[in-house]
Amino acid sequence: MYLLHLLNFKEYFMKFAKDQQNRWYENKEKILVAVDCIIFGFDNQTLKLLVFKREIEPLKGLWSLIGSFVRPNENANQAVLRILKDLTGLENIFMEELRAYTDVNRDPGARCISIAQYALIRIDKENEELVNKHGAYWFSIDTLPKLVLDHDTMVQDALEKLRDKAQRTPIGFELLPKYFTIPQIQTLYEQIFQKEIDTRNFRKKLLSLNFLKKTDMKDKSSSKKGAYLYEFDYDKHHDQDFLIK
Amino acid sequence: MYLLHLLNFKEYFMKFAKDQQNRWYENKEKILVAVDCIIFGFDNQTLKLLVFKREIEPLKGLWSLIGSFVRPNENANQAVLRILKDLTGLENIFMEELRAYTDVNRDPGARCISIAQYALIRIDKENEELVNKHGAYWFSIDTLPKLVLDHDTMVQDALEKLRDKAQRTPIGFELLPKYFTIPQIQTLYEQIFQKEIDTRNFRKKLLSLNFLKKTDMKDKSSSKKGAYLYEFDYDKHHDQDFLIK
DNA sequence: TCAAAAGTGTTTCGGGTACACCCATGG
C-alpha cells in the first residue's frame, strides 16, 4: 500500500471521485462560511479597533466587525485581504487567523460559521478617510461599543492573542510608521498590555535585540528635545527571542 | 442608536431577517465544512498519532486523519467529540482548535474547508481495541506514514502547537494515567520536545510547581527500585507559569 | 529659566542550566 503514495494522488483520487463522490459527499450539509476581521490600528496614542456601523437593515445602527462570506474561488486568507484592500486601500497587511466560531445559533439569520482573523495596520490620514467612506470608524480599545453577535468575544480573544504574540515576536512594527521613535514603541506596548513599562528596561531590551536602525532624524512633535527616529532592520531580525513584559 | 443595544437582539434581528435575509444571505455560496482530528496518545514509551486507514474507495489503503463533516445541529467542537466518542469510547477528552484549512483546492473531491483540532488521550488496552476495530492505528510520531491531502501539514502544525502549549501549561497530564511516575512524565516531555531533559532539573521544576500529590504506591514495572506514583492535584494548579524546556 | 519629554547605568534577585554520585532492589 505504500506504493500508492508514489502515484499521482490527484489523478488517482479523481478517477474514483467521479463515480463515487456522491457516496462520500452526498447529503452532506453545506454551510455559509464567513470571515470576520478584527483590525487593530495605532495612531501613536492609543490602540484602536476598526468597527463598522451598519447603515442598512437588518441591524441598522449597530456596530459590527467587518466581514464577508468566503467566495467559491478564494480561501479565508484571500477573503480577508480582499476586504482590507477595499476598505483601506492597503495591501501586504499583517494578518493571522484567530479561530473559527462555529456555534449553531451564533447568527440568528442563518447557520453560518465565521473564521475570525486579526490584522494590524498603521492609521494614517489617507486610510482613515477611505475607511470612513465605508461607514467604518476607529474606536479606542478601552471604549469599544457593544458589537453584534459574538463579535465582542472575538475582539477579546484577539486581544489576548495579540498580547501573547507581542510578547514573543516583534509584532508591533506592523502598527508603526516607517520611521518611529522608541517612546512611540513603548506607548504602543503600554497600550497593548494596558500597563506602564519602565523606560530604561524597555529601551535596553529593545536595543539589545539589534534590529533597529538609528537614523539621524529627530521627531520633535511630542517634545522640545526631540526623539531619534529609528527604522526596522529586517535583515537583522531572525525571529530571536523577544520577551517583553 | 445605543438604545438599540438594549432591545432583545434576536427578536429585532428576526423581524428584519424574515423580509430581508435574502438580500443579505442570498447567492452566497455554501461550503462543505469538515473537522479533522489530530489525536495524540502516549503509551508510556512514545508519543503517537492516531491515523485511519481507508478501506473503501476512493483513497483505499491510504492513511488519513480521522474527520467528519460538521452537521447542521452541531458546532465544530461537538463534531470532534462525536468522532472521539465513536472511535475510542472516551468522553471528556482534551481538545483544542488548531486552525482552519481553507484553500480552494485542498480537497480535489469538492470545495471543502477543514477546521483541524488536536486532542490528547491516554492509550490503554480498551480504547486500543476499539480503535483498531474502526480501522485506526497508533503510529509513533517519528515514523508517520504519508497522509492524504494536507493532513501532513496539519500534523506538523499540531505538533508545534502542542510543544508551545506544553511549555506554558501542564498539558501532559491528559496523556498520562491517573497515577504516574516522574520518570514517565519526563519521558513524555522528552517525546514531545524530541530531546533529552536533565533528570534533576526536570524533577526540581516539576515538584516546585506544587500540583503533584505523592502517593505511597510504587510502580516497579520499569525498575527494581520502583518509582513513586503521583497524581495530579487539580486544586493546586491555578494556571501558574509552567516553563519547561 | 523652566517645564516636559528624552535618554542613560547599576545593583539585586531568581530561575535556568550544568553537572556526578548514592540508593534500593530483584535477579
Place this chain on the structure above:
DNA sequence: CCATGGGTGTACCCGAAACACTTTTGA
C-alpha cells in the same frame, strides 16, 4: 553482588526588575 533505573544538591550565569538623575530645547 551487581546491574538497572530512581532519586538527590550545589555552583554559576544570565536576564528581568527595580530604581533616579542629567540632557535638551522651545516657549
